[in-house]
Every structure is written in structure tokens, then in C-alpha cells.
Amino acid sequence: MAEKYVAYVGTYTHETSVGIYVYDVNPDTGLLTEQSVAPINNPSDIINSHDNKFLYSIADEGVAAFKILENGDLEKMNQEWVGGMRGCNLCVDSQNRYLFVAGYHDGRVTMMKLNEDGSINGIADGIFHQGIGKSVADRPLYPHCTCVELTPEEKYLCVVENGLHQIKIYEVDYEAGKLHLADIIRCPMxxxxxxxxxxxxxxxxxxxxxxxNEILVYDYHIIGDRPDFENIQTVSLLVGVDEEISTGTNIKFGDDDKYLYASVDGLNAVCMYERNVRSGKIEYFSHNFISGDYPKSFAVLPKDKYFVSLNHDTNEIRSFTIDKKTGHSLMQNPPIKIAKPNSIVIVKIK
Incomplete structure (x- = not known):
């Protein structure tokens, strides 16, 4: 049986889009073909369960759970409030016990209980961050959680705190459904x-x-039953380019983790970095312009032959080849028109 992949793309729905768009993915040509759409209000971030049976989404009303059907289409199960303002990023543990939510607007991290059938069972725990970050351009920065990421062994939850220039590390108590602060990584102010x-x-x-506009590289270990992060490298996103008004937007791996990819607004490019798998350090390889504005997110397609860029402000998805010899990417296939694309995940359904 031939492998089948689908792409789920979350959007802002205040213009013409209506929810999460489902695309059939051809990893050998980079072509995405629209298959269906699941209506939901402003699904600005989405995440699939590790067994690819469920999809979870941010929504104006909180978070929503969908069942992934045999053909890749979505069937909504339920939605729940997160105990604060709308979230912006999600992650889920590999046993599908809890869904974690980062809240940009109120600086809250929320732990949501999941049922055995994949539906959401309500709030288990929630923590509002407090403090004021360094003022930048005469603008004081307040708590803004922008990313939740479990450590590889899933003992800790890393909460990226954009406003405080920190990453808060919480120990996850799966039995009690609680988060306990274990450490804080203090990034450069x-x-x-x-x-x-x-x-x-x-x-x-x-x-x-x-x-x-940097990538911070950390060595990670558990030492004495405690998380340990050591900053071993800092690399610019703007190597070899003259673009002062830029901002990093996302960072991802493909199947081959010898390369790391990062999207940069302003520069309007997806940058590639070669990675030494033994030392963990990276070196700038190339930047590839995405022929549009504001690459809010992107995805490296299976087999690492293509990447697709979600060009938020020009309302489109574009696909590009990946060249690991020269770094030069070529645009492939017609652009896909879609209003305000925000997030994308690729799921293998068979």
C-alpha cells in the first residue's frame, strides 16, 4: 500500500478562510492538493497526537480536539476553555494524557487533561507568569508564552517566555496533573x-x-535528576545578508537532523544550517527567499526533497526544492491561495 501524507494548515478566519485546511501531500513533487476543510474559529496553532489518531487546535473558545479519519479528513470531537485568554502554541505527550497550551496574551501555561478517546477533559493545571522583561524600543515587555515543548524523555515541559527573555522549565506530574517549576533558562536580555x-x-x-535574530544552541542532559541546559553556541539568522528589520518566526527539523531550518520575517526567507550531530553546533548554509511576505511557519515535507512556506501576509503557500549540495532552492508548483495561514503539520495516515 502506498504511503499517504496529509498536511493540516491552521489559519486566521477573520477574512475568507474558515478553519483548518486539509491537503493531500505528494512528497516527491512538493505538490499539496486541497482535500477538505474543518470549520473552526482562528485555529492559529495545531498539533497531531504521536499516534496520528487525533489533531488538537487553538480556537477562540479555547482548544478543540479532532479525530483524524482514515482518509485524513477531520471530525470534531469537542472543545474546552483554557482558563485564560486564547492560546498560541500546543504540544501533547506521547501517551496522549495531556495537552499543553502556551498563552501569548496573558502569559499563562495550561495543562489540559485528555480522555482515552482523544477528547479534551478540561483544565488540570494553569500558571500565570509574572514580571516585566527588558524594555525594547521604549516598549516594556510583559509575560508572553510563545512555545511549549516537552523534553525528549517528557519529564519536563519547556515554556518559552518571550516577554521575560526566559525559558521556564516545569516538572510534569502526570499522576496529579500538575506543573512544578524546576529551573529557568535566562536567555540574553x-x-x-x-x-x-x-x-x-x-x-x-x-x-x-x-x-x-539568533539561534541559541543548548546542550541538554539530566544531571542528578535535574534538567541541565548549557548554552554552547549563538548563531545569527542574518549571516551574509543586509536586512536590519527582521524577526525570527519558526524553527524546525526535517527527517534528516543534519540540517536545521529557520524562517525569518523581513528577510522573507527560510534559512538552512548544517548541523554537527556529535557536537550539536550549527553553521550557516543558505537562505532561500520565499517569494512572499511574512513566512509565519513552514514545513519540511517527508523525504526532505521540498519545503513549503506559509506566507501569511500574501495569503499563500509556496513549495520549494531542497538542495543540500548548493543550498539553492527553486520554487515548484503554483502557489496555493489561502487567507492568513499560521501553522502546519504533516501527518502520515497510512
């Missing part, structure tokens, strides 16, 4: 960390910053 990803081997963490 004024950096505004935004998103965080771990390498496939789980030994290194990579953080893209919004204001300093």
Missing part, C-alpha cells in the same frame, strides 16, 4: 526567545529569537 526544538537524538535544544 532583549533576545525575545520565540520557538524551541530538540534534535532527534534529544541531546540538544535550539531556540529561535524574535528580536536579536
Amino acid at each position: 532583549g533576545s525575545a526567545p520565540l520557538k524551541m526544538k530538540f534534535s532527534h537524538d534529544g541531546q540538544y535544544a535550539y531556540v529561535i529569537t524574535e528580536m536579536s
Whole structure:
């Protein structure tokens, strides 16, 4: 049986889009073909369960759960309030016990209980961050949670705190459904960390910053039953380019974690970095312009032959080849028109 992949794309629905768009994905051509759409209000971030049976989404009303059907279409199960203002980022543990929500507007991290059937069972725990970050451009920064990411062994939850220039590390009590602060990574003041990803081997963490336009590289271990993050490298997102007004937007791996990818607004490019898998350190490889404005997010398609860019302000998805020899990417296929795309996940359904 041939493998089948689908892409789920979350959008802002205040213009012409209506929810989460489902696309059939051809990883050999980079072509995405619209299959269906699941109506929901402003699904600005989405995440699939590790067994690919369920999809979870931010919504104006809180968070929503969908069942992934055999053909990849979505069937809504339920939705629940998160105990604060609308969230902006999600993650879920591998056993599908809890859904974690980052709240940008109110600086809240929320832990949502999941039922065995994948539906959401309400709030287990929630914590509002407090404090004031360094003023940048005469603008004081208040707590803004922009990313939730479980550590590879899933003992800790990393909450990227964009406003306080920190990453708060919470120990996850799965039995009691509680979060306990275990440590704080203090990023450079004024950096505004935004998103965080771990390498496939789980030994290194990579953080893209919004204001300093950098990738922060951390060595990660558990030492004496405590999380330990050591900053081993800081790399600019703007190597070899003259673009002062830029901001990092997202960071991801493909199947091959010898390369790390980062999207940059202002520069309007997806940058590639070669990665030393032994040391965890990265080196700038290339930047590839996305022929549009504001690459809010992107996805490296299975097999690492193509990436697709969600060009938020020009209302489109564009696909590009990946060239690991020269770094030069070529645009492929006609652009897909879609209003205000925000997030994307690729799911193998068979």
C-alpha cells in the first residue's frame, strides 16, 4: 500500500478562510492538493497526537480536539476553555494524557487533561507568569508564552517566555496533573526567545529569537535528576545578508537532523544550517527567499526533497526544492491561495 501524507494548515478566519485546511501531500513533487476543510474559529496553532489518531487546535473558545479519519479528513470531537485568554502554541505527550497550551496574551501555561478517546477533559493545571522583561524600543515587555515543548524523555515541559527573555522549565506530574517549576533558562536580555526544538537524538535544544535574530544552541542532559541546559553556541539568522528589520518566526527539523531550518520575517526567507550531530553546533548554509511576505511557519515535507512556506501576509503557500549540495532552492508548483495561514503539520495516515 502506498504511503499517504496529509498536511493540516491552521489559519486566521477573520477574512475568507474558515478553519483548518486539509491537503493531500505528494512528497516527491512538493505538490499539496486541497482535500477538505474543518470549520473552526482562528485555529492559529495545531498539533497531531504521536499516534496520528487525533489533531488538537487553538480556537477562540479555547482548544478543540479532532479525530483524524482514515482518509485524513477531520471530525470534531469537542472543545474546552483554557482558563485564560486564547492560546498560541500546543504540544501533547506521547501517551496522549495531556495537552499543553502556551498563552501569548496573558502569559499563562495550561495543562489540559485528555480522555482515552482523544477528547479534551478540561483544565488540570494553569500558571500565570509574572514580571516585566527588558524594555525594547521604549516598549516594556510583559509575560508572553510563545512555545511549549516537552523534553525528549517528557519529564519536563519547556515554556518559552518571550516577554521575560526566559525559558521556564516545569516538572510534569502526570499522576496529579500538575506543573512544578524546576529551573529557568535566562536567555540574553532583549533576545525575545520565540520557538524551541530538540534534535532527534534529544541531546540538544535550539531556540529561535524574535528580536536579536539568533539561534541559541543548548546542550541538554539530566544531571542528578535535574534538567541541565548549557548554552554552547549563538548563531545569527542574518549571516551574509543586509536586512536590519527582521524577526525570527519558526524553527524546525526535517527527517534528516543534519540540517536545521529557520524562517525569518523581513528577510522573507527560510534559512538552512548544517548541523554537527556529535557536537550539536550549527553553521550557516543558505537562505532561500520565499517569494512572499511574512513566512509565519513552514514545513519540511517527508523525504526532505521540498519545503513549503506559509506566507501569511500574501495569503499563500509556496513549495520549494531542497538542495543540500548548493543550498539553492527553486520554487515548484503554483502557489496555493489561502487567507492568513499560521501553522502546519504533516501527518502520515497510512
